[in-house]
Amino acid sequence: MRKYATFKGRAERPEFWYWALFTWILSMIAYTIDTAVAGGGNPMTRSLVVSNIVVLATAMPTISVSIRRLHDVGRSGWWFLLTFTVIGALLLLYWYVRPGRTVRLADSV
Incomplete structure (x- = not known):
């Protein structure tokens, strides 16, 4: 969360995938809380208040780390x-799993 809205720079694979894992776990916890509060019931009529709050809270950092990951693979x-x-989402997934470009000292100056 240090780079909450930082769109410049690069995010290497571990940073991106650890963020993806964190948001997935957080989403599962929120969904479990929503299910417990609603008492089960029909999933189509269940109120997902906690899940929606989690999505809103993690949207900006997710976009940020995704864009920085694209910068790391040269996009x-x-x-x-x-x-x-x-099809675009599949292409993005391909880029997200690729290794990043190495930065030479001359490139970083």
Whole structure:
């Protein structure tokens, strides 16, 4: 959460995937709380208040780390907009699992 809304720079694979794991675990906990409060019931009519709060709280850092991950593999952050298409999401997943580019000393100056 240190880089909550930092879109510049790079995010290496561990940073990206640990964030993905953290948000997944947090989402599962929130869903469990929502289910316990609603007493089970029909999943279509269940109120997901806690889950929605978690999604809203983690949306900006998720977008941020995703864009920084794209920078690490040599892509522009604008490629993140492919998230809204099925084939684009698969392409993004491919880029997210690829190793990042190594930075030479001359590149970082």
